[in-house]
Amino acid sequence: MTAIIVFVIEIVAAVAGQLFLKHAMEASTALGFRHPRILKLFTAGVLSLTISFFLTIALLQHFDLSFFYPIQGSTVVIITVAAVIFLRERLSTPLLIGSILISVGIVLVSLS
């Protein structure tokens, strides 16, 4: 049970980290990189990615990479969808199909 919770937090942190970084970099064009809001967003992004990094290591200590890695593949689809929902990026059918294929491919690469 704990493992599942750690898994979920790890994925959420990885996705949130990328969203924060993207948001920071996009807003930095208008506000400049030293703007307090940009620095906050950037720090939040790096912090989230750091949390996900260490949770990944913790999970690797308990599970085989071959079990764990395929689930990582799913982050491709999750990040694409999250970017559409939270950053209002445009979702096209090819983008969705392509992301799903990449996820499936990663699962196959890591299973063997």
Add this chain to the structure above:
Amino acid sequence: MHRARRSLTNPWIVLGFEALFVAAAETMLKIGASETRRVTGWEWTGLMSLASLWIWGAIVLIILSFICWIYVLKHIPLSVAFPLSNVVHVLVPLSCWIFLGEQISPRRWCGIAIVIIGLAIVAKPVAKIEEKL
């Protein structure tokens, strides 16, 4: 010269470099980790691997890849850049095959092929937009 400079600021090319750096770093981490396997003390912290120059090289590449990634995020939508950055899942097995002599099973070749098809599908509409510009 001018053309070279322009291509280095092209976010799509920078994204390619990002993936190359990550793939090279992963390969170097593997070499460095194997090299330092026999050094005893603190084995499970991974810190002993710092005795290998490969590991330091990999750390530099990881930092470079992060800088590239930040630059990419500034110019390319996350929903396009992130799927494309997964080209590393093609590059890493290939690099392990070429440089480390690791075997690739038929199932893994299939996986690599499917990732490449997915990348092509994501990249195609993008190529069209670029052409218009």
